[in-house]
Amino acid sequence: MVLAPVLSSDAFYAETPEAAGRWSSLGMAAVEMELHTLFSLSWIRGFRSAGVLIVSDLLHTGGFERIDPGELAGREVEVGKALLEVLTGEV
Numbered sequence: 001m002v003l004a005p006v007l008s009s010d011a012f013y014a015e016t017p018e019a020a021g022r023w024s025s026l027g028m029a030a031v032e033m034e035l036h037t038l039f040s041l042s043w044i045r046g047f048r049s050a051g052v053l054i055v056s057d058l059l060h061t062g063g064f065e066r067i068d069p070g071e072l073a074g075r076e077v078e079v080g081k082a083l084l085e086v087l088t089g090e091v
Contacts, residue, residue: 004029006053008036024059031059054079 007028023031035051042049054075058065
């Protein structure tokens with residue numbers, strides 16, 4: 001598991017490689033688009049919420065570097081299995 005700051009942005013796909021470099025220089029490890037809304041609404045409504053991120057693009061290069069599709073698919077299966085174990089209590 002990696003603990004690192006993540007930027008929430010509703011303009012992820014509209015941003016430039018320069019913006020990615022700026023985010024990276026500020027220590028951001030990733031960018032996500034949906035969780036800020038989920039967390040805000042759950043806080044307002046008094047619900048508990050959680051999020052799981054699977055990295056598909058890297059910022060460390062000063063731009064966007066796409067992860068190999070096969071590796072990404074493997075990560076999706078791995079995370080799906082882990083979440084199922086957590087939700088069903090079958091660890």
